[in-house]
Amino acid sequence: MDLTESQRQRENADFTLRGRTPEARRASARGLVTIARKRGQQPDQWVLDVAEGRLPA
16 A cells, blocks of 8 residues: 555544654554554554654654
């Protein structure tokens, strides 16, 4: 998936990342990725892209 599609998914998501700074929002995304993987689920691609720094937080 390209970043344009990932950004579109982010805009249509039912939730937003919390945090006052980009670093805090990136940390929030990393936490969501960790939780999803521990539950055996695949995180939304846009969350993964933010967590890994491909999309701006």
